[in-house]
Amino acid sequence: MNNNILIAGSTGAIGKEFTRFYCDDPNVGKIVTLSRKLDDTEHKKIQSIEIDYSKEESFNNLDKVSELESINTIIIATGILHTDQIKPEKSIDSINFEAFKNVFQVNVFGPMLLVKKLMPLIKRSQGVKIVFLTARVGSISDNELGGWYSYRSSKSALNMMISNLSIELQRTNKDHITIGIHPGTVKSDLSEPFLKHVKHNIFSPRESVELMTQVISKISQKDSGKCFDFLGKGIDP
Numbered sequence: 404m405n406n407n408i409l410i411a412g413s414t415g416a417i418g419k420e421f422t423r424f425y426c427d428d429p430n431v432g433k434i435v436t437l438s439r440k441l442d443d444t445e446h447k448k449i450q451s452i453e454i455d456y457s458k459e460e461s462f463n464n465l466d467k468v469s470e471l472e473s474i475n476t477i478i479i480a481t482g483i484l485h486t487d488q489i490k491p492e493k494s495i496d497s498i499n500f501e502a503f504k505n506v507f508q509v510n511v512f513g514p515m516l517l518v519k520k521l522m523p524l525i526k527r528s529q530g531v532k533i534v535f536l537t538a539r540v541g542s543i544s545d546n547e548l549g550g551w552y553s554y555r556s557s558k559s560a561l562n563m564m565i566s567n568l569s570i571e572l573q574r575t576n577k578d579h580i581t582i583g584i585h586p587g588t589v590k591s592d593l594s595e596p597f598l599k600h601v602k603h604n605i606f607s608p609r610e611s612v613e614l615m616t617q618v619i620s621k622i623s624q625k626d627s628g629k630c631f632d633f634l635g636k637g638i639d640p
């Protein structure tokens with residue numbers, strides 16, 4: 404059966420829930436999951452591949468994806484905001500070169516190199532939806548609070564990549580659609596240290612994925628290159 408899906412970041416809160424959601428969907432064929440440590444979710448639809456954006460050689464594992472005849476949806480749900488060594492910067496004084504580089508490596512370089520590697524598969528497929536998990540804080544026009552220099556700017560850069568990729572694919576594969584999607588504030592390791600300050604609604608990963616999958620199912624060619632929130636409302640760059 405076709406309708407194959409690839410999910411990067413399948414061990415993260417949101418990626419794991421996307422995987423569960425599509426495992427339960429009878430219309431979905433194979434699911435390729437990409438994660439740093441082999442994803443142990445057991446399901447007959449799943450093929451699991453290890454990939455770590457900070458280890459260039461691990462991108463070669465993607466050769467295994469070439470066994471797929473075609474792909475229909477690619478969801479890139481990887482990202483970092485903080486690690487044991489990295490704290491989101493409150494001011495320019497706290498900018499650190501290594502930390503900045505690591506955030507860009509995971510949030511920008513990794514996803515784009517991943518798509519580069521998947522290009523042969525994408526090109527031989529039809530009507531592929533390429534969905535990047537972005538964040539509202541990457542919107543320059545929406546920036547009211549400042550701070551989080553590396554995370555914000557990495558998501559702004561990712562949004563530019565989404566726009567670029569969409570333009571390039573318009574030339575070669577007109578029926579492909581590339582979008583960014585903001586999942587809302589979602590309970591996860593990434594958001595956990597900041598949730599106590601949040602005044603708006605906090606979603607469970609399931610709630611967010613149920614909303615985002617509706618948006619993904621409805622996007623069309625005219626949406627390509629743009630970013631949306633979990634309700635399908637456009638986010639200005």
Ligand SMILES: NC(=O)c1ccc[n+]([C@@H]2O[C@H](COP(=O)([O-])OP(=O)(O)OC[C@H]3O[C@@H](n4cnc5c(N)ncnc54)[C@H](OP(=O)(O)O)[C@@H]3O)[C@@H](O)[C@H]2O)c1
Nearest residue numbers: 412414415416417439456481482536538588589591593594
């Ligand atoms: N949660 C929110 O409120 C929120 C809001 C706006 C946007 N987002 C975006 O949503 C996406 C998913 O976030 P989440 O909340 O699900 O966070 P999460 O639970 O922390 O998941 C992050 C994922 O990124 C993977 N990752 C980290 N470093 C990596 C590397 N070097 N190479 C490959 N994969 C790596 C993690 O792998 P491991 O499991 O191996 O660590 C994990 O699968 C991110 O792009 C995030 O920016 C989230």
